Amino acid sequence: MSYTPIQLLENWILRQASDAGQAWLDTQREAVASGDPKSLYLAFGFAPRKIGKADLELTERDLNDAAESRPGWQPQTWTIDQAARVLLLMSLPSEDDAAYLATIEKLFQTAEIREQICLYQALQLLPHQELFDDRLAEGIRTNIKTVFCAIAHCNPLPMELMSEPAWNQMVLKALFIGAALDPIEGLDQRVNPELARMLIDFAHERRAAKRPIPVELWRVAAPFADEIALEDMKALYTSGENLEKSAIALALVSTALDEADEILKTDPEVAKRAESGDITWRGIAEQAYASEN
Amino acid sequence: MKFIDPHIHVTSRTTDDYEAMAAAGVAAIIEPAFWLGQPRTNVGSFQDYFSSLVGFEKFRAAQFGIRHYCTIGLNSKEANNEALAEQVMELMPLFLAKENVVAVGEIGFDDMTAAEEKYLRIQLEMAKEVNLPILIHTPHRNKKQGTYRSMDIIEEHEIPPHMVVIDHNNEETCEEVLRRGYWTAFTIYPKTKMGNERMVEVVKKYGAERIIIDSSADWGVSDPLAVPKTGNLMLERGIPKEHVELTCYKNALAAYGQSGQFEESDWLSPEPIDQRSLFEGNSVLRGGQTPRVDKPEDDRIIQ
Numbered sequence: 203m204s205y206t207p208i209q210l211l212e213n214w215i216l217r218q219a220s221d222a223g224q225a226w227l228d229t230q231r232e233a234v235a236s237g238d239p240k241s242l243y244l245a246f247g248f249a250p251r252k253i254g255k256a257d258l259e260l261t262e263r264d265l266n267d268a269a270e271s272r273p274g275w276q277p278q279t280w281t282i283d284q285a286a287r288v289l290l291l292m293s294l295p296s297e298d299d300a301a302y303l304a305t306i307e308k309l310f311q312t313a314e315i316r317e318q319i320c321l322y323q324a325l326q327l328l329p330h331q332e333l334f335d336d337r338l339a340e341g342i343r344t345n346i347k348t349v350f351c352a353i354a355h356c357n358p359l360p361m362e363l364m365s366e367p368a369w370n371q372m373v374l375k376a377l378f379i380g381a382a383l384d385p386i387e388g389l390d391q392r393v394n395p396e397l398a399r400m401l402i403d404f405a406h407e408r409r410a411a412k413r414p415i416p417v418e419l420w421r422v423a424a425p426f427a428d429e430i431a432l433e434d435m436k437a438l439y440t441s442g443e444n445l446e447k448s449a450i451a452l453a454l455v456s457t458a459l460d461e462a463d464e465i466l467k468t469d470p471e472v473a474k475r476a477e478s479g480d481i482t483w484r485g486i487a488e489q490a491y492a493s494e495n
Numbered sequence: 496m497k498f499i500d501p502h503i504h505v506t507s508r509t510t511d512d513y514e515a516m517a518a519a520g521v522a523a524i525i526e527p528a529f530w531l532g533q534p535r536t537n538v539g540s541f542q543d544y545f546s547s548l549v550g551f552e553k554f555r556a557a558q559f560g561i562r563h564y565c566t567i568g569l570n571s572k573e574a575n576n577e578a579l580a581e582q583v584m585e586l587m588p589l590f591l592a593k594e595n596v597v598a599v600g601e602i603g604f605d606d607m608t609a610a611e612e613k614y615l616r617i618q619l620e621m622a623k624e625v626n627l628p629i630l631i632h633t634p635h636r637n638k639k640q641g642t643y644r645s646m647d648i649i650e651e652h653e654i655p656p657h658m659v660v661i662d663h664n665n666e667e668t669c670e671e672v673l674r675r676g677y678w679t680a681f682t683i684y685p686k687t688k689m690g691n692e693r694m695v696e697v698v699k700k701y702g703a704e705r706i707i708i709d710s711s712a713d714w715g716v717s718d719p720l721a722v723p724k725t726g727n728l729m730l731e732r733g734i735p736k737e738h739v740e741l742t743c744y745k746n747a748l749a750a751y752g753q754s755g756q757f758e759e760s761d762w763l764s765p766e767p768i769d770q771r772s773l774f775e776g777n778s779v780l781r782g783g784q785t786p787r788v789d790k791p792e793d794d795r796i797i798q
């Protein structure tokens with residue numbers, strides 16, 4: 203049988219929380235359901251103190267249930283206070299769009315970092331998601347990487363809601379701040395010529411400055427590779443490090459360009475590994491960001 | 496030696512200051528909400544200021560290996576704009592429960608007006624409601640009266656003195672503040688509040704119990720290294736190391752630790768790496784490592 207996100211969150215909290223924490227949460231959810239924003243604001247703030255900050259202990263099955271109840275939902279990095287906060291948000295009456303938006307916006311505007319992370323991940327489960335596209339676009343302007351990642355990574359909302367300019371900014375900024383592209387949901391579905399052009403310019407600029415080019419860039423740029431991109435890829439494919447070569451090979455393999463074959467021929471060994479599925483974007487991302495974990 | 500600067504307005508300081516503070520041993524700081532020099536004219540300014548204290552400034556400090564905490568409150572000067580003060584009171588519940596908020600403050604008197612007293616009392620009650628310590632700012636003018644009056648009011652509200660830090664003391668006020676059982680803080684702020692040679696004498700005379708030293712460094716001519724400088728001067732002038740540790744570290748920890756949000760383990764043995772709360776560049780700061788400061792070897796080259 204399948205569950206709703208509320209049921210799943212309740213079950214997960216029930217498994218881990220103390221009786222006192224659980225009782226506190228039940229009382230607060232009732233208060234919030236009565237429609238008083240002040241009770242939401244205070245309970246939202248106090249949740250970590252009352253219910254703890256432990257990681258949610260989720261099994262493979264829990265994660266499958268999550269994805270079934272809300273496609274794209276990947277709560278593997280969630281904590282128990284985050285789950286509690288989302289339940290509080292879900293208790294807030296939502297019939298009146300404007301009032302609902304105003305209350306949630308107030309929380310966004312006054313949130314500290316962990317709260318922002320929680321709120322941006324929570325939106326995917328809340329009603330009126332369509333009202334929050336500007337909020338997402340605003341969120342990716344942050345200077346704080348973890349907040350950026352709460353929007354960009356393991357979150358189906360950008361793919362579902364963001365306009366093309368906002369989406370493109372998000373992908374480009376991820377590369378700028380050293381956030382992986384692989385965990386962005388819908389990355390390959392939402393490639394577009396404008397995004398590819400920005401990435402190709404960026405790569406060219408970096409090469410001119412003798413600065414490293416993030417290897418995942420080629421995944422998004424290659425489908426629209428122009429002459430400049432092909433020239434850069436060719437040069438890097440000959441001279442680059444292993445990871446860079448692997449990425450370029452994989453990117454070239456995915457295109458149907460004649461020039462791609464020419465470039466791949468210069469190192470058939472790597473090309474073969476890319477064609478055989480030996481190299482994957484997940485693997486490349488993991489290696490590229492290995493030192494951060 | 497490790498130091499805590501429990502009263503510094505780093506929002507006004509540069510990253511050079513953060514680097515110097517970390518190098519001098521400052522492990523944790525508390526930034527009390529105060530005024531920005533120019534009065535705020537609408538509640539949005541307060542909201543954004545409070546948000547920066549609980550969010551971006553905490554993040555920025557972490558990048559330099561310094562744990563940042565703050566206090567939230569409506570300062571005395573701005574309490575005199577009553578229409579605005581009312582709106583700030585409504586805003587405070589959104590901030591008092593934030594994770595790095597260790598007290599209500601800095602609140603108290605500036606001109607000693609009726610409005611200042613009104614919002615002092617309201618905020619004392621708020622602190623009681625959420626069980627947070629209180630940081631009291633004492634006035635520059637009419638200091639003695641302002642300090643005593645603040646304590647009288649706190650006592651009327653039946654707040655125990657161990658929950659209250661009275662700051663900006665001097666040789667004239669400290670005896671009474673100590674006698675009444677409060678945490679007695681001194682601001683080492685050049686030319687005005689307290690110099691550190693005078694501070695050495697105060698500790699020689701009164702000992703180290705319940706005495707706290709801070710810099711209050713802000714947008715004025717002030718010194719973000721005031722706490723380590725004073726600590727080192729005290730050692731040089733023969734004050735026992737235990738007393739230096741109490742006044743420059745442990746007393747602040749005990750006072751603000753009562754919030755439940757200010758623990759030594761936060762900076763001595765940080766939680767295991769947590770990808771959700773990891774700040775950018777913070778991974779190098781785990782396990783007591785020295786912060787990474789990406790300085791080019793040759794200062795003339797800009798990479």
Ligand SMILES: [Zn+2]
Binds near residue numbers: 504601
């Ligand atoms: Zn101050």
